Amino acid sequence: xxxxxFVGSSRKGGNSxxxxxxxxxxxxxxKMYVKDLHIRPIEDLRHAENGFQTIDDDYDQFVExxxxxxxxxxxTPIYWYSMSGLMKNLIDRLSQAIRDKRYPNLKEHxxxxxxxxxxxxGDEPRIKGLPLIQQFQYTLEFLNMPFSSYIIGVANQPGDxxxxxxxxxxAAWLNQKLKSGFFTEER
Amino acid sequence: xxxxxFVGSSRKGGNSxxxxxxxxxxxxxxKMYVKDLHIRPIEDLRHAENGFQTIDDDYDQFVExxxxxxxxxxxTPIYWYSMSGLMKNLIDRLSQAIRDKRYPNLKEHxxxxxxxxxxxxGDEPRIKGLPLIQQFQYTLEFLNMPFSSYIIGVANQPGDxxxxxxxxxxAAWLNQKLKSGFFTEER
Amino acid sequence: xxxxxFVGSSRKGGNSxxxxxxxxxxxxxxKMYVKDLHIRPIEDLRHAENGFQTIDDDYDQFVExxxxxxxxxxxTPIYWYSMSGLMKNLIDRLSQAIRDKRYPNLKEHxxxxxxxxxxxxGDEPRIKGLPLIQQFQYTLEFLNMPFSSYIIGVANQPGDxxxxxxxxxxAAWLNQKLKSGFFTEER
Amino acid sequence: xxxxxFVGSSRKGGNSxxxxxxxxxxxxxxKMYVKDLHIRPIEDLRHAENGFQTIDDDYDQFVExxxxxxxxxxxTPIYWYSMSGLMKNLIDRLSQAIRDKRYPNLKEHxxxxxxxxxxxxGDEPRIKGLPLIQQFQYTLEFLNMPFSSYIIGVANQPGDxxxxxxxxxxAAWLNQKLKSGFFTEER
Numbered sequence: 188x189x190x191x192x193f194v195g196s197s198r199k200g201g202n203s204x205x206x207x208x209x210x211x212x213x214x215x216x217x218k219m220y221v222k223d224l225h226i227r228p229i230e231d232l233r234h235a236e237n238g239f240q241t242i243d244d245d246y247d248q249f250v251e252x253x254x255x256x257x258x259x260x261x262x263t264p265i266y267w268y269s270m271s272g273l274m275k276n277l278i279d280r281l282s283q284a285i286r287d288k289r290y291p292n293l294k295e296h297x298x299x300x301x302x303x304x305x306x307x308x309g310d311e312p313r314i315k316g317l318p319l320i321q322q323f324q325y326t327l328e329f330l331n332m333p334f335s336s337y338i339i340g341v342a343n344q345p346g347d348x349x350x351x352x353x354x355x356x357x358a359a360w361l362n363q364k365l366k367s368g369f370f371t372e373e374r
Numbered sequence: 375x376x377x378x379x380f381v382g383s384s385r386k387g388g389n390s391x392x393x394x395x396x397x398x399x400x401x402x403x404x405k406m407y408v409k410d411l412h413i414r415p416i417e418d419l420r421h422a423e424n425g426f427q428t429i430d431d432d433y434d435q436f437v438e439x440x441x442x443x444x445x446x447x448x449x450t451p452i453y454w455y456s457m458s459g460l461m462k463n464l465i466d467r468l469s470q471a472i473r474d475k476r477y478p479n480l481k482e483h484x485x486x487x488x489x490x491x492x493x494x495x496g497d498e499p500r501i502k503g504l505p506l507i508q509q510f511q512y513t514l515e516f517l518n519m520p521f522s523s524y525i526i527g528v529a530n531q532p533g534d535x536x537x538x539x540x541x542x543x544x545a546a547w548l549n550q551k552l553k554s555g556f557f558t559e560e561r
Numbered sequence: 562x563x564x565x566x567f568v569g570s571s572r573k574g575g576n577s578x579x580x581x582x583x584x585x586x587x588x589x590x591x592k593m594y595v596k597d598l599h600i601r602p603i604e605d606l607r608h609a610e611n612g613f614q615t616i617d618d619d620y621d622q623f624v625e626x627x628x629x630x631x632x633x634x635x636x637t638p639i640y641w642y643s644m645s646g647l648m649k650n651l652i653d654r655l656s657q658a659i660r661d662k663r664y665p666n667l668k669e670h671x672x673x674x675x676x677x678x679x680x681x682x683g684d685e686p687r688i689k690g691l692p693l694i695q696q697f698q699y700t701l702e703f704l705n706m707p708f709s710s711y712i713i714g715v716a717n718q719p720g721d722x723x724x725x726x727x728x729x730x731x732a733a734w735l736n737q738k739l740k741s742g743f744f745t746e747e748r
Numbered sequence: 749x750x751x752x753x754f755v756g757s758s759r760k761g762g763n764s765x766x767x768x769x770x771x772x773x774x775x776x777x778x779k780m781y782v783k784d785l786h787i788r789p790i791e792d793l794r795h796a797e798n799g800f801q802t803i804d805d806d807y808d809q810f811v812e813x814x815x816x817x818x819x820x821x822x823x824t825p826i827y828w829y830s831m832s833g834l835m836k837n838l839i840d841r842l843s844q845a846i847r848d849k850r851y852p853n854l855k856e857h858x859x860x861x862x863x864x865x866x867x868x869x870g871d872e873p874r875i876k877g878l879p880l881i882q883q884f885q886y887t888l889e890f891l892n893m894p895f896s897s898y899i900i901g902v903a904n905q906p907g908d909x910x911x912x913x914x915x916x917x918x919a920a921w922l923n924q925k926l927k928s929g930f931f932t933e934e935r
Contacts, residue, residue: 353918
């Protein structure tokens with residue numbers, strides 16, 4: 188089982204990353220810091236004559252991480268009640284990825300790719316983060332990707348997530364499920 | 375009455391921009407194409423010792439456009455059920471703007487700044503675009519900005535918005551209201 | 562084209578009913594006042610040995626109205642950010658209706674039944690009424706019923722809907738579409 | 749600390765009631781089965797000359813349960829992506845309760861009344877139940893009632909909630925918090 192965490196924060200060791208760390212505690216995984224990638228905003232060429240063009244940035248690393256994973260975790264702080272702009276630019280490029288002839292099997296692979304969403308915010312995120320969860324749901328549904336689970340954590344200051352015992356207990360539950368193979372066995 | 379349209383599309387003349395054009399038909403306004411600005415993702419320094427640092431990009435143009443406007447229109451295509459990454463990076467920088475000592479009156483000014491949201495999508499946007507509207511609402515509420523109105527249009531191909539007579543009729547209604555001073559008079 | 566309006570208000574001539582009246586202006590239609598029906602809350606017997614039992618109330622009138630209509634309009638005031646309890650009790654009985662052996666063709670018929678939702682509320686309904694619209698969407702999706710359109714009106718006092726020119730203009734647009742056969746022609 | 753559970757199901761011992769039982773395990777509490785009350789749909793008389801009239805049903809029991817509680821738990825199955833009609837009719841009567849001169853202190857008391865929402869559904873409730881949570885949030889916000897927590901459980905057959913280990917672990921967490929006084933201490 189290959190797990191990749193996409194970290195959408197502008198800070199390393201931020202609250203959403205920390206919460207994702209609890210989810211994968213004692214489980215092998217890889218991390219991709221979106222802030223360390225050079226990812227250009229998508230140029231919408233779905234309807235252009237020649238379609239999407241290859242862009243000279245780090246998008247390939249993103250697509251290849253998707254292609255080799257069994258489980259992905261999108262971990263993002265909630266900025267203005269949504270994912271970070273860093274993460275959004277990455278997600279936007281999915282429109283290109285699923286049409287990219289260099290990755291002909293990606294769309295089929297995505298259907299098997301269990302997704303976990305971990306978000307942390309400071310302003311009533313268990314309520315005001317719900318539209319963000321709905322957007323992930325619509326996105327995953329469009330791609331036929333299984334939406335395994337999500338956790339919404341509360342934190343205002345760096346490190347505060349350690350005080351959100353509700354989120355931590357949900358992370359511990361998910362950790363156990365991942366270890367038991369719950370999300371990756373045949374369904 | 376100064377009106378500024380922030381265009382979040384990666385294409386000029388896209389459907390969301392066209393729909394916003396109907397809203398301001400025969401009304402003086404300015405346009406800011408986010409794609410033409412160099413806007414870096416926010417670095418979250420709310421809790422850093424020295425706070426936010428001045429970033430060498432086009433963020434000042436954004437803040438100054440806000441500062442001089444009476445009405446702003448955020449026009450964005452719906453990418454993956456949310457605003458474009460381009461637009462999101464701009465919005466994220468609001469966290470810096472409201473703490474920026476070079477613009478001490480910005481927070482007060484925002485409370486008077488009527489906001490209109492114009493979004494266009496291809497996959498059932500009148501339903502699946504609702505979380506995006508809720509996020510705008512939470513954002514504007516946080517900033518005490520009046521959320522004057524929103525329009526959700528349907529379009530799949532370039533130019534298709536011209537076929538969405540429901541969205542066009544709402545734009546015409548808004549246009550009339552703007553001309554009559556409805557949104558800008560004392561309330 | 563047979564149109565039935567289900568009126569969920571506790572008052573006749575309420576704002577949501579008035580708004581629905583604009584939608585069907587000069588078009589033949591029938592009205593069913595839920596308040597005049599005797600509808601018992603559903604008893605959930607989906608998993609009981611003998612399934613749902615025939616209940617001695619006016620439920621049959623509801624099912625028969627659905628069965629003979631081509632277009633239905635659910636018109637309800639927004640009470641506590643949701644449909645009225647009167648309307649909810651009616652909707653709940655759909656669980657029985659789609660299992661009712663006395664109406665074997667109902668499920669198939671529903672797939673052709675265009676639905677329009679008209680809701681009116683007093684507390685920022687264009688935002689705070691969105692969860693209600695999402696619930697209608699999930700319900701109609703479950704039943705494979707086409708969700709043709711919805712209108713959210715603003716009104717606080719009886720009759721106030723006449724001042725919501727945005728809602729009225731949307732109702733006029735819908736009225737024209739209904740007259741032109743837009744919603745009922747083959748798709 | 750007085751805790752009252754309002755049970756909105758049409759069945760005793762249903763999944764949502766069972767889940768609420770875990771929340772109050774080994775804690776004194778009272779239960780009110782809405783199905784056993786005679787509650788008439790609200791008649792909207794907010795704008796009538798004489799206001800709301802006393803209705804001869806069991807509404808007083810509801811209001812008195814609110815008035816004497818420190819914590820209330822609304823436990824309802826998700827019917828058609830919303831609370832049961834039984835529960836909705838009860839909630840609708842809040843409009844009367846907060847204007848009822850026989851309970852002049854109710855509005856003030858509500859501001860101190862911690863609320864927990866426990867809902868259980870069968871069709872992707874962790875996503876499709878989110879609009880219901882948002883409606884509770886808007887309702888509690890309107891009344892200035894603290895929204896302490898919510899749990900969304902998954903169950904299709906009677907008793908299935910016992911298999912939803914995620915919901916059970918959240919209930920255990922809440923149970924511990926209630927025992928520790930977390931929700932009722934000064935904030």
